[in-house]
Amino acid sequence: MQEYNLILTDIMKTGHHYFYGNYLSYASIDNQHIDIQNDYYQLPTDLSKYKRKIALICTIFPHYMNNSEFVDDMNRRLEKLRQLGFKFIIASPWESRANVDQNTLIKTYQNKAFTSWYGEHDWFWFYMYDKHLQKKDLFNIDHSKKIYNLLYLNKLGRSHRRRLFKKIQKETDLLNQSLYSFIGEKTPIRLPREYEAPWIENGIYQMQNLNGQDQDIYEKPYNDSKFSLITESNVNNNEQFITEKIWKAIIMKHVFVVYGNYKTLETLRTEGFKTFNSVFNEDYDDEFDADTRAWKIIELCKKLKQMSAHELYNKTKEIREHNFKLFFSKNNITRLSSDRIQKWFKTYDSTEPNSVAIEGKRVL
Secondary structure, eight states, rough: OOOEEEEETTTTOOOOOHHHHHHHOOOOBBEEEEEEEEEEEGSOOOOTEEEEEEEEEESSGGGGGHHHHHHHHHHHHHHHHHTTTTTEEEEESSSSSHHHHHHHHHHHHTSSEEEEEOOOOOOOHHHHHHHHGGTTTOOOOOOOOOSSEEEEEEOOOOOHHHHHHHHHHHHOTTTTOOOEEEETSSSOOOOOGSOOOOOSSHHHHHTTTTTTGGOOOOOHHHHHEEEEEEEOOOSSOOOOOHHHHHHHHHTOOOEEEOOOTTTTTHHHHHTTOOOOOTOOOOOGGGOOOHHHHHHHHHHHHHHHSSSSSHHHHHHHHHHHHHHHHHHTTTTHHHHHHHHHHHHHHHHHTOOOOOOOOTTTTTTO
């Protein structure tokens, strides 16, 4: 018997409801009908047919919480939805669990919601799929001529990135004949202007809201470099958070090494992707200690720098083509979206109704 479910993608419609709704609309679950609604004011007047009613609270704009009018409106909506039988999800898929848990505002929400939606391996896969699907056959990908060895891009100055960068500067000559940047430092290190996307002027240098420019792709740095050293958002050992940084390399059919969470490559392989362990040693992925993992990565990058680009790209061709095709598989996006919603349903069915206690001028 078919069950009906309703998901409101953002109580306040602050902007990311569109992306959330688009992702969730890919889901296909046996015996489950899922209505996606992006607008609080467009909710059905009769909710009696819905077994589950879920509302997302988007946390990507915490500055709104300083506006008393916004807070009052959100308080009213939360209480009304609670009375209608909704349960709430804290939606933070753009960030890792580690980064979200450091946010004191989000912590106040977590006590009032039945679950949190963190970024894991699925969100940026969907986002990059959705952003680039129509362009996938239009990219100019050409790995026949390599001018540089390493492509090493850093934006925010996270502590693990600084540590790795200092190690590379002191211990190796990897940065010679390489393309590298570190935008988030006091004295920004930038790519040569010809390797910055031509549609970006000064925004990427000013570290302001890039409006999705982080997820844009410019082919030239990938075409002209031998391999990517990707520094992910964090390197902790208790989660998997895969962002656009890895997906860019896969879309560009670029050889890559990842300084990210413990077992990042294993996560990719679990999802059906192939890594390069048949061509070079990837045992850094099995190293629990982040600093030791960094040293292993540096040693690997030294070896890759010495390897012939022609040989490297011939040996990895099947892997890179496989990953590109898998990445743009709609069936996989459907699977990821379905799995995400099924997790919510399972938690929904095992929790008590929400109680919303609101204090001061901040919601929840």
